[in-house]
Amino acid sequence: MSYSPQVQVAIARVRDQVAALHSELERYGLVVWTAGNVSERVPGADLFVIKPSGVAYDELDSSAMIVCTLDGEVVPGTPGSERRPSSDTAAHAYVYRNMPEVGGVVHTHSTYATAWAARGEPIPCVVTAMADEFGGAIPVGPFAIIGDDSIGRGIVGTLTGHRSRAVLMRNHGPFTIGRDARDAVKAAVMLEDVARTVHISRQLGAPTPIEPVAIDALFTRYQNVYGQAGPTQS
Numbered sequence: 001m002s003y004s005p006q007v008q009v010a011i012a013r014v015r016d017q018v019a020a021l022h023s024e025l026e027r028y029g030l031v032v033w034t035a036g037n038v039s040e041r042v043p044g045a046d047l048f049v050i051k052p053s054g055v056a057y058d059e060l061d062s063s064a065m066i067v068c069t070l071d072g073e074v075v076p077g078t079p080g081s082e083r084r085p086s087s088d089t090a091a092h093a094y095v096y097r098n099m100p101e102v103g104g105v106v107h108t109h110s111t112y113a114t115a116w117a118a119r120g121e122p123i124p125c126v127v128t129a130m131a132d133e134f135g136g137a138i139p140v141g142p143f144a145i146i147g148d149d150s151i152g153r154g155i156v157g158t159l160t161g162h163r164s165r166a167v168l169m170r171n172h173g174p175f176t177i178g179r180d181a182r183d184a185v186k187a188a189v190m191l192e193d194v195a196r197t198v199h200i201s202r203q204l205g206a207p208t209p210i211e212p213v214a215i216d217a218l219f220t221r222y223q224n225v226y227g228q229a230g231p232t233q234s
Contacts, residue, residue: 007045011078014040014049014181015065021185022051022060028189030108031057037086040181041096041103046070048096052083070097072149087146094152095177099160104181106188109173112195113138117168123198126207130194131215132222135163138191143170151175163219166191 003011021038025031034057039050049065066085067078072093074081086092092105108114116123116138123138125131130138141158144150155175158167165187166176174191178184201207210218 003045007042007047010043010045011047011049011067012062014042015062015067015079018049018051018065018181019060019062021181022057024185025106025108025188026057028192030110030188030192032109036108037088037092037106038181038185039086039089039092039105042067043103047075048092050086050089050092052080053086055083068093088151090147090149091151091155091175094149095155098152098156099177101179102177104178104184106176106178106181106184107173108188108192110188110192110195112199113166113168113174113191114172115199116140116195117173118171120170122168123195124207125210125215126201127194127197128210128218129190130198131210131218132226133187133190133194134166135219135223136212136215138164138166138168138195141167141169141175143172146172 018038018040025036034054037051039048041048047067047069049067051060052064052066055064063079066080066083067075068085068089070093072090074085088107095102095105120140122140125137139158139162141154144154151169154169155167165178166174168174176184176187176191178187
């Protein structure tokens with residue numbers, strides 16, 4: 001399958017970015033062994049890039065990244081197409097097909113967020129950083145078997161109309177979404193941080209909730225005022 005020069009350039013850029021961002025999952029301690037994945041939509045094409053299944057993180061350079069259609073099918077003849085893509089590919093594809101505003105998806109098994117997922121319990125919004133980043137509690141999605149689009153359906157069903165960019169898939173772990181893959185990785189890092197903080201707080205007693213009106217104000221400020229011109233950065 002051939003693509004325009006502009007799309008080929010976009011594919012190459014996304015492959016580089018997705019490969020580099022997998023190292024951020026390791027850097028922040030969000031994954032072990034070969035678990036977890038990052039994907040990003042290719043601008044100007046109905047494609048996304050994701051890592052191969054079961055490959056060590058130190059082997060995940062740009063040449064290993066796999067280009068897929070929005071149906072989750074590997075594009076033949078592209079670099080990496082001889083490998084099988086991540087076992088979560090169908091879930092990522094379902095998100096991209098049904099949430100056109102999403103440009104990046106991340107899945108980890110980060111310890112504290114996954115512990116909340118194992119309990120099937122939303123993370124309550126009790127710290128300002130959580131209000132800033134997620135606009136409220138982190139919701140829990142349904143239990144779903146890995147391999148088809150069931151997880152994707154759970155992600156979309158849970159996050160559609162919700163301000164949170166993170167969902168705890170029950171008995172599985174967190175998925176985050178973003179404008180692009182970097183934004184989704186940021187959400188995954190922030191999610192693990194607040195999951196740990198709220199867990200520790202509960203060991204000391206019942207955390208004090210933040211009033212909804214204050215959550216709204218914090219979220220609006222952070223999303224629209226904080227940082228320099230352009231998308232918010234922490």
